[in-house]
Amino acid sequence: MSTVGKAASLLELFSMAEPEIGLSELARRANLNKATTRRLLVALAEHRLVEQAAGTRHYRLGAGLSRLARIRDANFPFARIATPVLQDLAAATGETVHLSEFSGGALFTVGVELSAQANRVNVDAGQILPLHGTASGIAFLAFTTPDFVAAYLAKRLEAFTPHTLTAREKVAEQVRLAAERGYSVSAQGYSEGVHSIAAPVLGPDGHAVGALSVAAPLSRVDDTVAAAQGEAVMRAACEIAARLNGEPLTRARSRPS
Amino acid sequence: MSTVGKAASLLELFSMAEPEIGLSELARRANLNKATTRRLLVALAEHRLVEQAAGTRHYRLGAGLSRLARIRDANFPFARIATPVLQDLAAATGETVHLSEFSGGALFTVGVELSAQANRVNVDAGQILPLHGTASGIAFLAFTTPDFVAAYLAKRLEAFTPHTLTAREKVAEQVRLAAERGYSVSAQGYSEGVHSIAAPVLGPDGHAVGALSVAAPLSRVDDTVAAAQGEAVMRAACEIAARLNGEPLTRARSRPS
DNA sequence: TCCAGATGGTTCATTATATGAACCATCATT
DNA sequence: AATGATGGTTCATATAATGAACCATCTGGA
Numbered sequence: 385m386s387t388v389g390k391a392a393s394l395l396e397l398f399s400m401a402e403p404e405i406g407l408s409e410l411a412r413r414a415n416l417n418k419a420t421t422r423r424l425l426v427a428l429a430e431h432r433l434v435e436q437a438a439g440t441r442h443y444r445l446g447a448g449l450s451r452l453a454r455i456r457d458a459n460f461p462f463a464r465i466a467t468p469v470l471q472d473l474a475a476a477t478g479e480t481v482h483l484s485e486f487s488g489g490a491l492f493t494v495g496v497e498l499s500a501q502a503n504r505v506n507v508d509a510g511q512i513l514p515l516h517g518t519a520s521g522i523a524f525l526a527f528t529t530p531d532f533v534a535a536y537l538a539k540r541l542e543a544f545t546p547h548t549l550t551a552r553e554k555v556a557e558q559v560r561l562a563a564e565r566g567y568s569v570s571a572q573g574y575s576e577g578v579h580s581i582a583a584p585v586l587g588p589d590g591h592a593v594g595a596l597s598v599a600a601p602l603s604r605v606d607d608t609v610a611a612a613q614g615e616a617v618m619r620a621a622c623e624i625a626a627r628l629n630g631e632p633l634t635r636a637r638s639r640p641s
Numbered sequence: 642m643s644t645v646g647k648a649a650s651l652l653e654l655f656s657m658a659e660p661e662i663g664l665s666e667l668a669r670r671a672n673l674n675k676a677t678t679r680r681l682l683v684a685l686a687e688h689r690l691v692e693q694a695a696g697t698r699h700y701r702l703g704a705g706l707s708r709l710a711r712i713r714d715a716n717f718p719f720a721r722i723a724t725p726v727l728q729d730l731a732a733a734t735g736e737t738v739h740l741s742e743f744s745g746g747a748l749f750t751v752g753v754e755l756s757a758q759a760n761r762v763n764v765d766a767g768q769i770l771p772l773h774g775t776a777s778g779i780a781f782l783a784f785t786t787p788d789f790v791a792a793y794l795a796k797r798l799e800a801f802t803p804h805t806l807t808a809r810e811k812v813a814e815q816v817r818l819a820a821e822r823g824y825s826v827s828a829q830g831y832s833e834g835v836h837s838i839a840a841p842v843l844g845p846d847g848h849a850v851g852a853l854s855v856a857a858p859l860s861r862v863d864d865t866v867a868a869a870q871g872e873a874v875m876r877a878a879c880e881i882a883a884r885l886n887g888e889p890l891t892r893a894r895s896r897p898s
Numbered sequence: 899t900c901c902a903g904a905t906g907g908t909t910c911a912t913t914a915t916a917t918g919a920a921c922c923a924t925c926a927t928t
Numbered sequence: 929a930a931t932g933a934t935g936g937t938t939c940a941t942a943t944a945a946t947g948a949a950c951c952a953t954c955t956g957g958a
Contacts, residue, residue, distance in 0.1 A: 459660035698905085
């Protein structure tokens with residue numbers, strides 16, 4: 385692995401639950417030598433990507449990340465723009481809704497609205513979803529370039545549950561179906577007991593940049609529920625795309641009076 | 642420079658004004674070979690710290706940064722907590738107000754509220770302030786550990802304007818004064834024509850973690866104005882520290898009923 | 899139409915950089 | 929005082945980064 389890859393892995397060890405970690409612990413979890421870990425942390429600290437707590441000498445994520453994130457969000461406000469739409473969709477369906485963006489060869493969860501129900505599907509922001517096995521992935525594949533789909537399906541597809549479709553033919557068929565009706569359906573392809581329906585979020589060029597998904601306990605979904613969710617998720621995904629790509633209404637609204 | 646330092650420098654080339662940059666341009670600005678630049682970008686992209694725009698093949702900051710920033714902000718909500726206080730202070734003084742955090746050996750601007758007046762001081766988020774020459778820096782030094790101050794003053798102090806105090810004695814005197822009255826004053830030590838007053842933001846251990854500053858055109862400040870700003874900036878800095886470190890009132894408010 | 903000068907991306911021998919075992923100092927517990 | 933953590937450092941060794949030269953494309957002229 386490249387040195388910067390190792391440094392990035394260090395950053396990824398921090399989480400909401402564990403925002404500060406000591407040197408030895410970091411080295412252990414990243415499978416790196418303590419000296420190496422330290423040098424990486426020092427390099428990261430120089431650029432404010434991590435910082436060290438004065439008292440405990442533990443490390444935490446740095447202020448530079450907030451700055452970089454602000455720059456990104458200002459110019460590609462995917463999660464921010466989408467939040468109200470996610471909330472509406474979660475309220476309308478009563479189920480957990482999550483938004484993901486294509487990044488680093490897979491779908492990256494950038495926004496989540498959990499269902500209000502006790503029995504619900506839990507998804508964490510930052511979670512990485514494979515392109516096969518998830519409704520979001522299939523929806524993305526259905527609206528990306530054929531070259532990309534071909535290249536992806538040429539690889540060996542991992543089975544995440546006994547229900548994961550791993551045969552190229554079957555997955556390709558799912559993709560075709562999703563392209564036709566505008567949304568994808570997947571039952572237990574990635575997590576047991578979870579039923580998902582997803583629609584692509586399209587970029588300005590008409591290709592998918594991410595996906596929006598409704599995830600429900602399998603027991604709560606039948607054909608009519610699925611059809612309703614499909615329609616709702618499609619509308620919501622279009623709404624997000626419209627706001628993101630600056631459709632007329634939004635532009636008009638933001639025009640200075 | 643370390644490899645991860647180079648990678649971090651690449652990230653820092655992106656800005657609000659220029660959120661997407663091509664490979665050649667990045668290599669040129671970072672003073673790196675194109676091949677090197679590419680390898681770094683690929684490594685960063687694997688961890689979603691950058692991503693490539695589909696159409697132009699230009700690079701931009703990645704979604705992983707937003708995720709990491711969320712983790713940081715959730716557990717160290719410096720800028721977020723401070724925003725309303727900054728706004729109040731800017732409104733009360735009529736001048737530009739900025740908040741900085743100590744990170745990477747200097748003060749890092751994490752929040753700005755610009756004055757409403759036409760003739761105002763402009764400060765950018767992300768700007769790096771030296772510990773000498775700025776009111777914020779002196780305020781920080783006045784409330785950090787004596788060891789740190791000694792080590793810092795042992796270095797050669799750069800002059801940013803003809804008015805920058807660079808003599809150890811003079812700077813140490815400023816620090817002493819700031820420690821006594823609780824805020825620091827600096828005129829044109831970093832930018833010509835700018836008058837600044839700053840107070841430290843203290844962490845739980847009583848040492849400074851950052852500084853809050855009011856910056857005004859020199860022409861608009863006299864002794865009585867400065868005294869008023871000093872009091873106001875001290876109160877505001879205490880308010881931020883209190884909210885940050887969870888003073889009783891805040892804790893009581895957030896207690897589940 | 900063709901050329902000139904951009905661009906993004908790749909290769910591979912050379913070289914500089916990252917690595918890690920062993921080390922020290924400090925702290926809290928026993 | 930001994931134990932086993934912790935954070936941090938050193939330096940010979942080995943691995944990973946480097947960059948000149950390369951190719952393929954694209955764009956805007958002439």
